[in-house]
Structure formats: C-alpha cells, structure tokens
Amino acid sequence: MSPGATDVARPASEGPLLNVEHVSMRFGGLFAVNDLSFSAAPRQITAVIGPNGAGKTTLFNCITGFYKPQIGQITLHHPNGSMRLERLDDHAIAAKAGVARTFQNIRLFAKMSVLENLMVAQHTRLMRASVFSLAGLLGLARYRRAERDAVELARHWLERVGLTAQADEEAGSLPYGHQRRLEIARAMCTRPQLLCLDEPAAGLNPRESAELNGLLRSIRDDDGIGLLLIEHDMSVVMGISDHVVVLDYGRKIAEGPPVAIKADPAVIRAYLGEPDEAEVPSC
C-alpha cells in the first residue's frame, strides 16, 4: 500500500463509487450531454468513449464541477458519506469529495519545478496542517512535519511515474510524455477517491502508451481508487478498462465490458457510419 492510498477502509459491500443520473448539459439549443446515466465502480477503470463532439469532455467538466449540469444529479459515494457533486464548487469537489482530474491539453504549473507542482497539489492538507500558513510562518514543528510528509508523498509519486531524477527541473521544460505522467502524479497527490483522466494517451508513442497502461493499472490495483477516463486510443481502452460507456451526440448508446462493446452494432454504427454488413471495427 502506498501513502497515497485511502485512509479509511472501504465498506465490505462495494456499491458504485460514482453515480451519474439523468444528467443533461445544454449550450444554447445544443444538448452536449443528454439524459445520461451510468455509474463507475471503485477499483475499476471506467472508460468513456465516443466520436468527436460526443460530449465526453463536457461530461467530465460536469463531474469535476467546471460546468454545472442543468438537469440530473451526480453522486460520489465517499467512504465517509455521499456527496452531490453538482452542488459543490469545482475546488470543493477536488478538496472535499476527492475527485482529481487531468486535462486534455496538459495544465502544469510550467514555471514551477516538478516537485513544487506536487506540493501545490497537497495544498488543502498543508493549509490545514499549517493553520493557513501561520504555523509555517512561525516555523512550528507541526508544519515542518506536515511538509515532510508531503515531500514523502511527492517522492513516492515521482518514483511511480519515473520522474525522480527530474524533481528539481522546471515542469514546463519536460518532454511531452513526462508532462503527461507528471500531471497524473499531481492529481494523485491530492489523495483522490476518483481519478478522472481526459485523454491521457493523447500524443504518446506506443511505448509510452504501454507504460501508461501499466501505471493506470497499478493505480487501480495498488491504490484502490476508481478511474474514469476519456480515451480515443482503442488499444488503451480495450487493454485496460473494466467497463466502457459509449457516447454519441450526448447520449449513451452502449455500456458494458470492452469485449461486448467491440461487437455492439450501435457502437460500430457510431464510429464507422452505417455499414452494409456487421463489421468489427479494427482496433
């Protein structure tokens, strides 16, 4: 078990971690997400796939609080109580509900060092430990201990993503693949219950993509949290996801294990258009 793992033991009967019920998000007259319901289980990788413009990123923004859905409810079942995410501010979703995310176009603190990025991610904890930095200003032991713990967690995640040697470098100067991994490490440093990844494999070469699969699997198995990911790269989706939700024009057109999704006629139609005969998409 890592220091990043959950502090509280999960109840034996594992219900869903995230429940999305009848969520609709409209921009003007366009339904980006339309009456969508699904759930994601803890210790599972749930993938959301769909053609461009299917509403995947909008759904993500609703879950992480960057958008407020007009209709529907999103519930996160936390070990210490359930939370209605659509009622929380985006920063409260990250701080209180334990939902962390990464972005399609990486958003690191480019001018800060790799380690600092991971320290910023532990802001909430450190603020509490330092009484809004007052204890830190006075140099109290209480803060120094908290900071040491934070550095330890950061070191742990640097090792997991293989960036220990680059810890003191500027985050913006890292190569693209490293930046992607750092963003995941940063999200994990918030000690989340649910990790949302927006196209984590975009722009990675096949080797990096395979490494990423390993990392995501280890987060699922070793840290015991739920992962929700949007992905275009089918090798990632089919390779590691336990459960797949397929969106098209904001609606859910299929849901199930990857093998079933591969053969689902509605999915094939959405991806390849109307085929003459049933055909398995090459992926």
Add this chain to the structure above:
Amino acid sequence: MARRAVIDAALAGLVAAALAFPMLGFRLVDSATGLSLATRFDLVLWAAGLVALGRLGLGLLRASTIGISLSLPALPNIRRPVGWVLAVAALALPLMPFADRNLMDKATLVLIYIMLGWGLNIVVGLAGLLDLGFVAFYAVGAYAYALLSQNFGLSFWVCLPLAGILAAGFGVALGFPVLRLRGDYLAIVTLGFGEIIRVILQNWQDVTGGPAGISGIERPSFFGLSFKASAPEGQQTFAEFFGLDYSTDHRVIFLYFLILILALLTNLFTLRIRRLPVGRAWEALREDEIACRSLGINPTLVKLSAFALGAMFAGFAGSFFATRQGFISPESFTFIESAVILAIVVLGGMGSQIGIVLAALLLVGLPEWFRDLAQYRMLAFGGAMVLIMLWKPSGLLSAREPTIRLGERA
C-alpha cells in the same frame, strides 16, 4: 540586406520626423507683447536625421556577421551572498564618512520604493495579478496614520499596525469585485480604484483636508524619546537621554533605520511565505488558475490573501511616509507612483527580491542623483528603460529558484 536597412532607416526617420514635428517644431514664446509661436524645423530635421542614422547603423550591424550579443552570461547562484552584502551595506551606510544628510534622505526614499516594490511583488510577481492602483494602499496607510494621530493622538507605533490592517482591509475590498478578472481587465479596474481613492482624498474636505492635505503630522519617537530640539515638561529628547549634542541628523538616521527594518521585514516575510502553502498557491495561480481549481485550491481565498498582504506592506510604507514627511496631500499618491512601483517590479524581474532592489536603485536612486542633468533626466530615464528591456526583456533577475528541492543544491 543593405537595401532593407536603408528603407528601414528611412521609415524610422519619417516616424521620428512625424513625432518631432509637433513636439520640437513649434514653441510658445512668452514675449513682452504676449504669446507667439516660434518654429524650429531645423531641430525636427536633426532629430529625424539622427534616428535614421542610428537605425541604419543598427540594421547594418544586424546584417553583418559579427553581431553583438546583448545577453549577459548566465549568473551563477550568487543571489544569496549578494543579498547579504546589500543588507550589510545598507546597515553600515549611515556610519560611512560620505553619508551626509542628503545621501541619507535619498537612501530613505529608495528604501520606501524598495519596500513598496516588495509589497507589490506579492500581488504582481507571485500571484500574477496586474495591479495598477497599488499607490491607493500606500495612501490609505499614510492617511490612516495622519488621521489617527491627529484626531485620537495615537502614537506612530500604535498606528503602524492599524494602518497595515486598514490597508489590508482596502486590499480585500478591492479584491472582491475583481476576483473574476485577469490581466488587462484587472489592470483597468485597479487603475480606477487607485484614482477613486485619490479623488476621495482630494474631495472629502472635512476629513482629509482636501487638496491642502494634512500638515503637522506627529514625528516618530525612539521609545518615547522625541527627536525635537527640546522636549515638553517631564520628558526627555533623544539627544538629552544619550548625552549627545542636538542634531537634526539623528532623526534622519533614525528614519533611515526604521524604513530599513520595515523593508527587511517585508523581504523576510516574502521569502518565507514563498515556501509555504499560500505562497506556492500564489505562484500556481499565476501559472494556471484552472489547474489550481482542479487541485482543490480556492482561488478566491488565494487572490484575496495576495491583495490583502501586498496592501498591508504598502500601508506600513504609507504610514512611514507620512511620519517622515510630516505633511501629506493627494498630490503624493498619483498614478505615476503606481507606475513607478510597477516598473520596479517588472524591471527587477517578476518575483525576484534582489531584482527589485536593483530596479529601485536604478529607477528612483539614479534620477535623484542625476538631478544636475535637469531636463534631460527623464530622457536618460526613458533611454535606460529601453536599454534594459532590450538587454533583459524579462527583467534584471528573472531566473526563478524553486522553493523546495528534492536533490542537493545544484
């Protein structure tokens, strides 16, 4: 290549001529018979010619293979020692044989701007919130001290924290409405805020004395010992207590040390808070607000804390200014002051503490020393700014030191 340089030079000459035509070409002459207009077109031609020649020279230089490098070699990590050397030099300055009253006055002025620069650095350099109305908090601090001391008879040492708290309150008051704004929009609103404060000070006659300002502000005392020539009944002056001959220099030196200590405290505070969660959150907010939100950082609190703390130091500096001058009026808190403070921060290299010291010396100190240049002073000032921006576009010291390291210091 040469042809391009010539065309370029001709264009530059034309622009210079167009600019110089109204500015240099005409001159109001105040003669016995009344005002008349004199023309000086020869000066316009000279200006255009000089600019064109200079431009041609630059163009040819650039075209040639030699080329001059405008960049300095990267400085090794000497900032820490430089900081200590500067601090010791500042402490020892009053003891130097050449430290006359004039020099101490100028040094005090520079230190006020250094402190203001360090205060604004929290808002602009660290949190990345462009504030063009910083002088408003300076004014709040100055008026807070002046009014509290005149109306309630409070001493400087009681008023100093009060002025800081009041200025911080105004910082939060400004912060709230501008929370959603960034960059240019934020700059416009803060600019407006600075003017609002000045206009209020100018027009609220009953309280602030309006354009006439407040005079006869109480001077600070050294633990109750005043720096006057004679103390009132039952009290001692500084000179009497220490058995010194009375000299006006005592107060000047005392004020110098006072602002030096205040400025160093500001510096210590900033250096320390950069390594704390709040300070890191400021810098993270400057880099990417959306990422901050996704990590559970409440941007409202982070921004307000930056505004409040930056304003607090301006408030301290303001009450020092009031007690040093003994007289304040809205004239001292115009937009140009905000611009100078911002220029100090930007020129110093956003976020760099030592850079701000150097920039304040350059921007405030040099113009004071070169008063002999009279009307060419501002020209030299402008020229120096252009040169620095050419030579170091991101400020004098722009390299950033991480606030925490995993490995050993490189």
